[in-house]
Amino acid sequence: KSPRDTAERQLMAARLKQCVVRRRDGPEQHGVAASCLRELRDKACGVLAIDKAREPITLVLAEDGTIVDDEDYFLCLPPNTKFVALAKDEKWSSKSLDSGTSWLSESVDEVDSAAEKWKQLARQLKDDLSNIILMSEEDLQVLIDVPRSDLAEELAQSETKVQVLQDTLQQVLDRREEERQSRQLLELYLEALKTEDSILSKVAEPEAAPRKEMDVVDTGTSSTDTSATTALSDQVLAALKEKPAPELCLDSQDLELVLKADAAALASALGWDKQKAGALQSACDQELSKRLQQVQTLHSLRSTSKGKKTLPWGDWPSAKRKK
Secondary structure, eight states, X not given: OOHHHHHHHHHHHHHOEEEEEEESSOXXXXXXXXXXXXXXXXXXXXXXXXXXXXXXXXXXXXXXXXXXXXXXXXXXXXXXXXXXEEOTTOOOOGGGOSSSOOTTTOOGGGOSOHHHHHHHHHHHHHHOGGGGGGOOHHHHHHHHHSOHHHHHHXXXXXXXXXXXXXXHHHHHHHHHHHHHHHHHHXXXXXXXXXXXXXXXHHHHSOTTSOOOOOOOOOOOSTTOOHHHHHHSOHHHHHHHHHSSSGGGTSOHHHHHHHHHSOHHHHHHHHTOOHHHHHHHHHHHHHHHHHHHHHHHHHHHHHHHSSSOSSOOGGGSOOOSXXX
């Protein structure tokens, strides 16, 4: 072989990303090298013998079910990332996981105890600190409440560094609360403006003019769509109904489920009109996009650092606010 052929082969190999693919319910795993998502999909269909009629397939992360359909995000993933290939009409399920790190999708019934839950969350942080961004508010609080010595032992870090980590978790929690309060104030202000405009318009109307009645949307819960209630747990539905800015308290897995739900079915399940349900999905979409962008940024910074596979614990800023 000529030096040119060797150089071209080395350049091509450098562009390839090593991945591991398998089917949703299949135990067999296959190693695949691909330079882009399209190539990975094509090779996955080949090695997993997925019928053409069941294409196009969807690739999700095996650890938490995150859908990978963005090229930049794919390039940020580390080598040997595990993927599950979902054929048409298939959905990812935490029951098909081959590891105990399904913290984004585990239900309460799947967690034996609170101790086991915080250890699972801690292992996620040990693998990649950027997972903080994708956690729910409940998960953040669980890790904040863990005794510092126990968390330090689980993470194999000093108590000083664990204190910095817990302060960072508290900062993330505080920022979400501040954002929620800001949105509430903005909503109250807009509602006040709407009320003022309504009063002025009524005063300006002639007395003889018939008063227009608002369209009433049937919000009965007797016809709740089963697809919405099946995908979304009672806990998630309760958070959507009761919490202001609920997209801030949900983890990224639940945000994806809300986005996938049919707008009409979601509105029926929540007892809302379709417009309000659509606004909720839009807010969830924006929040999920923001989190994934933050994760991509952190991964890009990590990949360009010299010889460091994980973010340095000491680089996390100490929190100004204590719990």
